[in-house]
Amino acid sequence: MSFRILPVKTLLFLALCLSGRRGLASAPELKEQPKKIAVIGAGIGGTATAYYLRQEFGPEVKIDVFEAGTVGGRLATEKIGSDEYEMGGSIIHPLNLHMKHFVDLLGLSACKDVPGKMAVFDSEELIFEESDWFIVNFLRMLWRYGFNFLRMHMWVESLLDKFMRIYQYQQYGYSFSSVERLFHAMGGDDFVVLANKTLGEAMLEAGFSQNFLNDIVIPVTRFNYGQSVRINGFVGVISLSAMDSGLWAVNNGNKRVCSGLLYHSRAELIPAQVTSITFKLRPIKSGETVSLYEVSYTGESGSAHSMYDIVIVATPLHQELSKIAFSGFSPPIVSHFPGHYKQIVTTLVHGVLNTSFLGVTNDPSGFWVSNIFTKENKDISFYSLSSVDPVHIPDNYVRPPASAKKVWKLFSSQQLSEAQLGQIFLSWDAVRERKWLAYPIYMPPHQRPPFLLHDRLYYLNPIEWAASSMEMSALSARNVVLLAHHRWHGQESKIDQEDLHTRLRSEL
Numbered sequence: 001m002s003f004r005i006l007p008v009k010t011l012l013f014l015a016l017c018l019s020g021r022r023g024l025a026s027a028p029e030l031k032e033q034p035k036k037i038a039v040i041g042a043g044i045g046g047t048a049t050a051y052y053l054r055q056e057f058g059p060e061v062k063i064d065v066f067e068a069g070t071v072g073g074r075l076a077t078e079k080i081g082s083d084e085y086e087m088g089g090s091i092i093h094p095l096n097l098h099m100k101h102f103v104d105l106l107g108l109s110a111c112k113d114v115p116g117k118m119a120v121f122d123s124e125e126l127i128f129e130e131s132d133w134f135i136v137n138f139l140r141m142l143w144r145y146g147f148n149f150l151r152m153h154m155w156v157e158s159l160l161d162k163f164m165r166i167y168q169y170q171q172y173g174y175s176f177s178s179v180e181r182l183f184h185a186m187g188g189d190d191f192v193v194l195a196n197k198t199l200g201e202a203m204l205e206a207g208f209s210q211n212f213l214n215d216i217v218i219p220v221t222r223f224n225y226g227q228s229v230r231i232n233g234f235v236g237v238i239s240l241s242a243m244d245s246g247l248w249a250v251n252n253g254n255k256r257v258c259s260g261l262l263y264h265s266r267a268e269l270i271p272a273q274v275t276s277i278t279f280k281l282r283p284i285k286s287g288e289t290v291s292l293y294e295v296s297y298t299g300e301s302g303s304a305h306s307m308y309d310i311v312i313v314a315t316p317l318h319q320e321l322s323k324i325a326f327s328g329f330s331p332p333i334v335s336h337f338p339g340h341y342k343q344i345v346t347t348l349v350h351g352v353l354n355t356s357f358l359g360v361t362n363d364p365s366g367f368w369v370s371n372i373f374t375k376e377n378k379d380i381s382f383y384s385l386s387s388v389d390p391v392h393i394p395d396n397y398v399r400p401p402a403s404a405k406k407v408w409k410l411f412s413s414q415q416l417s418e419a420q421l422g423q424i425f426l427s428w429d430a431v432r433e434r435k436w437l438a439y440p441i442y443m444p445p446h447q448r449p450p451f452l453l454h455d456r457l458y459y460l461n462p463i464e465w466a467a468s469s470m471e472m473s474a475l476s477a478r479n480v481v482l483l484a485h486h487r488w489h490g491q492e493s494k495i496d497q498e499d500l501h502t503r504l505r506s507e508l
């Protein structure tokens, strides 16, 4: 008898192994790690993804990051003389905890925003100008806008409070399959509705005055997103939070975070353009089939392709931004989702400002305003004009006054002509320009693509339709990696949970 038991046990064991393999092959619910993961895009979203992938899936998995352009993506600098300046994403909010964590982890440092004053330009003069004195500002604001300013701060703060819950959820490993679910977890229906209506509607409902919207809120949203209060309420709040103090940037350039994360994750950077992602069934030894994603790409040394267990797309699938074809999927996946990205031209000018253009009659050496926002007005060719500091700020740096030749940054929708620059500047000796498809054109209510495009194919950038910023990309990276991890291991209880806020509070 014992003679027969052994083979039966062995057979059983083998059968288990085989069915185990099959389980892994068709739907990977066994606790074996994936072997190869591809990330497409090496901006802050893609590089943060690589970092979190290494953290969640361990040291063995091979991570390839494809980048068609330069590491950093929309985080990029330009040189004028010996100094570099941010051309894309530049300011970071003090409550952006993922960005803060990356900077600490990578041994980088933050440089604090050099304090400056803001003003609002209406095509003829500055209609609102901050003074050096807090009490003067306060009284001026009170006089013109009543308690709108104060209330705005409280309104923004109460919404940011809810937003901050996401960090706790992620700390506990919770993830969400769509932007709506994520928003619902943070602030319930109110939050979903906020992201589904315009900032103008939301603020008027909350009792803010139309005057305040026109004079202050629109100029700020023009500065941050090149759009008016027709943007959704959530991105509007993010935009208004940029008026808080304590804003910062990464010393030597924000893009350093991307190269740092890439290095830290020990991912391989493949400098190539991904042209297509194909869903493939492949026979394996046992006669079973395994499903994989084939990523085809074109680099300097020609075209090639590789197979992956998991693919994460970390670049917008809109317009001509990414040009990735999806094949073999049923239902099919489109390469361009509906919705457009806003063209923004960043122009750096090293020159002397013509303060008369702004209607300023005092001596320019006493003009210290560093951020000039603009009202919505067809006669103004730019959204904003700011005095900018280099990405590395030396000790005892003093920002020069407007009478000195220095670097100004303009955001506009179109390239600025020599004639237009000639109105704004008395003279200049260097101009740098960069055209972006910068962020979504927000026209709520939005249809946002899902984070999950297919079984093990994920997409990071739907988050941009809630708000586009470095922190949002990082937050989406963490979410998508957790989602990929839980789905791979069949941990449904960590996905799309309701009422986390109260549950986590009672767990503490």
Ligand SMILES: Cc1cc2nc3c(=O)[nH]c(=O)nc-3n(C[C@H](O)[C@H](O)[C@H](O)COP(=O)(O)OP(=O)(O)OC[C@H]3O[C@@H](n4cnc5c(N)ncnc54)[C@H](O)[C@@H]3O)c2cc1C
Residues within 6 Å of the ligand: 040, 041, 042, 043, 044, 045, 046, 066, 067, 068, 069, 070, 071, 072, 073, 074, 075, 087, 088, 089, 090, 091, 092, 272, 273, 274, 275, 314, 315, 316, 321, 322, 323, 324, 344, 346, 436, 437, 438, 439, 461, 468, 469, 470, 471, 473
């Ligand atoms: C002018 C401007 C000002 C901004 N200001 C701020 C700010 O002050 N603060 C802030 O937080 N945010 C700001 N933002 C927004 C912020 O920069 C972006 O939200 C963020 O950088 C997006 O990062 P990402 O990784 O998601 O996308 P991206 O940075 O766009 O990265 C995508 C990468 O994928 C690559 N890629 C695309 N297609 C392919 C392909 N087929 N194969 C391989 N690689 C591909 C691209 O080359 C790119 O490098 C600003 C943006 C702009 C343009």
Ligand SMILES: *[C@@H]1O[C@H](CO)[C@@H](O)[C@H](O)[C@H]1NC(C)=O
Residues within 6 Å of the ligand: 192, 193, 196, 445
């Ligand atoms: C978003 O707005 C649209 C149109 O106003 C509406 O049909 C939809 O129900 C809204 N969704 C949510 C979640 O509020």
Ligand SMILES: *[C@@H]1O[C@H](CO)[C@@H](O)[C@H](O)[C@H]1NC(C)=O
Residues within 6 Å of the ligand: 354, 356, 357, 422, 423, 425, 426
């Ligand atoms: C400066 O701007 C004012 C007002 O727009 C204009 O009249 C003047 O000609 C400009 N000066 C120069 C030198 O361009």
